[in-house]
Amino acid sequence: MKNQTKNKQEEISRKDAIKKIGNYGKYAALTALGTYVLLNSKKAQAASPDNPGVGF
Amino acid sequence: MNQILIKEVASKSIVWFENSNQYLILENAAAEIVAHLYCDKSIEEIAEDLEKKLSIPYEKAVDFVIDINEQIIKPNKVKKITPIHNSEFTIPTSFEFIKYYKINQKILKVAFSNEFELSLIHPKFAHLEVEHTENVHFYFQIFNKDNYTYLVLDNELIGSWVKKEIHYFQGKFSMKIIECIYEKIEEKWMGVFHASAINHQENSMLILGDSGNGKSTSLALLQAHGFHCIADDFVPIDHQKNVHAFPAGISIKKNSLPILLDYYPELNTSAEYHYKRLNKTVRYLPPKDINYKKSYPCVGLIFIKYDANTEFECKEISKLEAFQNLIPDSWISSIPENVTVFLDWFSELTCYQLTYSKNEFMIEKVKQLFGNDL
Numbered sequence: 001m002k003n004q005t006k007n008k009q010e011e012i013s014r015k016d017a018i019k020k021i022g023n024y025g026k027y028a029a030l031t032a033l034g035t036y037v038l039l040n041s042k043k044a045q046a047a048s049p050d051n052p053g054v055g056f
Numbered sequence: 057m058n059q060i061l062i063k064e065v066a067s068k069s070i071v072w073f074e075n076s077n078q079y080l081i082l083e084n085a086a087a088e089i090v091a092h093l094y095c096d097k098s099i100e101e102i103a104e105d106l107e108k109k110l111s112i113p114y115e116k117a118v119d120f121v122i123d124i125n126e127q128i129i130k131p132n133k134v135k136k137i138t139p140i141h142n143s144e145f146t147i148p149t150s151f152e153f154i155k156y157y158k159i160n161q162k163i164l165k166v167a168f169s170n171e172f173e174l175s176l177i178h179p180k181f182a183h184l185e186v187e188h189t190e191n192v193h194f195y196f197q198i199f200n201k202d203n204y205t206y207l208v209l210d211n212e213l214i215g216s217w218v219k220k221e222i223h224y225f226q227g228k229f230s231m232k233i234i235e236c237i238y239e240k241i242e243e244k245w246m247g248v249f250h251a252s253a254i255n256h257q258e259n260s261m262l263i264l265g266d267s268g269n270g271k272s273t274s275l276a277l278l279q280a281h282g283f284h285c286i287a288d289d290f291v292p293i294d295h296q297k298n299v300h301a302f303p304a305g306i307s308i309k310k311n312s313l314p315i316l317l318d319y320y321p322e323l324n325t326s327a328e329y330h331y332k333r334l335n336k337t338v339r340y341l342p343p344k345d346i347n348y349k350k351s352y353p354c355v356g357l358i359f360i361k362y363d364a365n366t367e368f369e370c371k372e373i374s375k376l377e378a379f380q381n382l383i384p385d386s387w388i389s390s391i392p393e394n395v396t397v398f399l400d401w402f403s404e405l406t407c408y409q410l411t412y413s414k415n416e417f418m419i420e421k422v423k424q425l426f427g428n429d430l
Contacts, residue, residue, distance in 0.1 A: 017380065017384075021086075021120065021123045021124060021127055021128075022119075022120070022123050024116060024119070024120065027110075027112050027116055029110050029112070030110065030112060030116060030120050032083070033083050033085055033086050033110075033120070034120065034123065034124070035083070036081060036082045036083070037081040037380060038078060038079075038080055039078065039079040039080070039081070039379075039380060039384060040078055040383070040384065041077065041079070041247075041383050041384065041386050041387060041388045042384070042386060043138060043224075043387075044224050044227060044228060044231075044387060045224070045227035045228055045230065045231040045290075045387045046223045046226070046227035046250070046387065047223045047226035047227050047230065047289065047290065048223065048250060048267055048289055049223045049267070
């Protein structure tokens with residue numbers, strides 16, 4: 001169940017990465033041309049976010 | 057400053073912007089428009105080309121080019137500055153815990169001001185601990201002030217982090233270890249990947265996947281079947297595209313123990329760490345035969361997932377799908393020369409999705425994948 005929730009969140013973030021420049025009505029080729037994916041890498045080196053570190 | 061880089065991969069274009077350090081996957085024709093706008097070609101001229109190319113009205117083409125200019129070019133003309141927490145601090149005069157670690161013939165002394173900081177670092181490096189010595193190469197001091205954890209190396213402040221960003225503290229500490237043991241500053245590294253890395257003879261592959269999907273367990277199984285573990289969770293690749301060893305222990309969750317005890321009976325008596333906040337119990341398995349002198353070109357990415365409902369399934373996946381999974385979870389150097397290396401390296405990789413519950417099939421497949429790339 002936990003993995004399902006995590007995977008769903010990751011799927012949502014992937015969908016958020018898809019952007020559209022605009023909607024050009026009947027000019028579907030333009031709308032398609034203006035669809036892109038925006039990705040941000042990590043701002044710095046990181047361990048796994050759930051890497052153990054607190055509460056022995 | 058303000059460079060863009062464009063690389064064609066799998067019939068689309070990956071565009072990188074220096075100012076924002078962002079990657080965009082664009083249609084090739086859209087990337088061409090971006091490139092033209094960056095070179096100050098006029099909107100009218102670009103729109104004329106587009107009008108002919110797509111057989112659309114000129115006005116629509118102009119609208120499109122203006123939209124790209126507004127939404128992609130202009131936001132990237134300004135460099136994004138990340139605010140840095142800056143406050144006066146004094147290094148404590150005494151520390152509760154002092155540890156010495158030997159890594160690649162170098163002694164790293166690490167002083168922790170309390171148990172919280174110790175718990176962030178020591179479990180993964182405990183197998184590298186040695187006795188007190190005066191012959192220290194690098195001295196780390198880790199302490200807490202005003203809810204920030206500070207990292208100092210040889211009396212120079214590296215950074216400070218709040219609790220919710222503590223995985224960045226751990227990452228920076230690991231990065232500093234890499235810089236120290238290989239005598240290569242950060243600028244000489246292409247990236248650090250949230251993956252496990254294995255090699256077979258001269259080549260390596262990265263094993264990736266969402267947390268909890270079985271990367272570390274797969275790594276331990278592969279190590280027990282003739283593969284060599286280079287790194288777990290934190291894989292440094294230098295600007296010459298070589299994967300280097302990172303000696304942190306392989307984290308083994310409690311529910312993976314039954315599978316691994318036959319191969320690693322020492323896990324029976326390994327220290328167990330229970331993390332209340334994460335509700336998980338972990339032991340660390342020291343990687344075998346770490347060789348700091350060797351580094352390996354990486355020829356492929358394997359996105360792995362343990363799934364009790366799938367006996368075994370492996371397929372090659374599109375590079376662009378792999379790219380979308382790789383980038384958000386990775387630190388890539390933002391130096392343009394290193395980004396060029398990264399994009400060149402990535403464009404040559406083969407990427408696979410491997411889902412399994414039968415260990416022997418997974419192991420056999422990974423052997424085959426190495427065979428394909430040799």
